[in-house]
Amino acid sequence: MDSAPDADAIARRDPGCCLAEYLDQPVPPYTVDEPLDDGQLLRLGDTDWEVLHTPGHTPGHLALWHPEERLLVVGDALSDYDVGWVNLALDGPDASAAAVASLQRLADLEPGVLLPAHGPIPVEPTTAFANALRRGRRLVDDPDGAVWYGARRIFAFALMIRDGIAADEVEPYLLARAWLADAAQLLRRTPEALAAELVGTMIRSGAVVVRDKRLHAAAEYSPVLPEALRAPYPPAWPAPAGRRGL
Incomplete structure (x- = not known):
């Protein structure tokens, strides 16, 4: 739908x-x-x-x-x-x-x-x-608050669907994300500063916890199957029937 x-x-x-x-x-x-x-x-x-x-x-x-x-x-x-x-x-x-x-x-x-x-x-x-x-x-x-709210939600969901991210991989992961770069621009920060602040504030608030050197979302969740994370992005999807050659 x-x-x-x-x-x-x-x-x-x-x-x-x-x-x-x-x-x-x-x-x-x-x-x-x-x-x-x-x-x-x-x-x-x-x-x-x-x-x-x-x-x-x-x-x-x-x-x-x-x-x-x-x-x-x-x-x-x-x-x-x-x-x-x-x-x-x-x-x-x-x-x-x-x-x-x-x-x-x-x-x-x-x-x-x-x-x-x-x-x-x-x-x-x-x-x-x-x-x-x-x-x-x-x-x-509070437009800045709206940007922060979105960044927290997106990052928490990323941790949920991956069942956590290794602590030493979190910063590179965030810096590779287009949504973080956009949020940093709106908040008048560098992506590096925003990534560090986002992780720090969510750990301090208890929304993110560190276990076995991995960051996890504190909320209850069910991680997705690993093969689901290997789904291709839309440009690589097969063309719909009847629209071949797009």
Whole structure:
């Protein structure tokens, strides 16, 4: 399920699609059968869901709404404990405001049940939205904080999917990442300074722990299978059927 512009980028095997190479988060090759747009009805089984374009976490982020049951699939827009990070470097300085506007649009639906992409189902949707909107507005008011928030999230996820990174490999790993270079520019630091500060602050806060000379994310997680990390980046994906020769 992808928005129409994202689906087109995937069909082209665009280097930037899925942010796979940018974030160093390999994604197995796939194709999009049905691009989706805001307001479209999507038939799943014997149920119709309304597609909602909710930019913020990504420009093409989508949510699904079932008005009769008041079920809302919010994806990465929010969870029971957080909001989706925004990429000010790639999506521009208005990305945080777009995320807040999307959260408000979803909150105005007054859903009875929220289904996030991560974590437990929120017990009280109204409270979950109030907390998410408060966090989202902080990202709008503090652009540097939004950049830091994203950097912490990306680095923690890198540690999770790799089940840790050797302590002596962490700095070279970070300095090879495009997202860190972009964050450093926005924060008016050198990449070397940001890498050191990022690691240091996350260890001091307890978000990252050192065990057996490896850095690990402190949060509970399940590492991915090693072969999943060997998936090629999108430009090397096989061309979709019917689009050979792209």
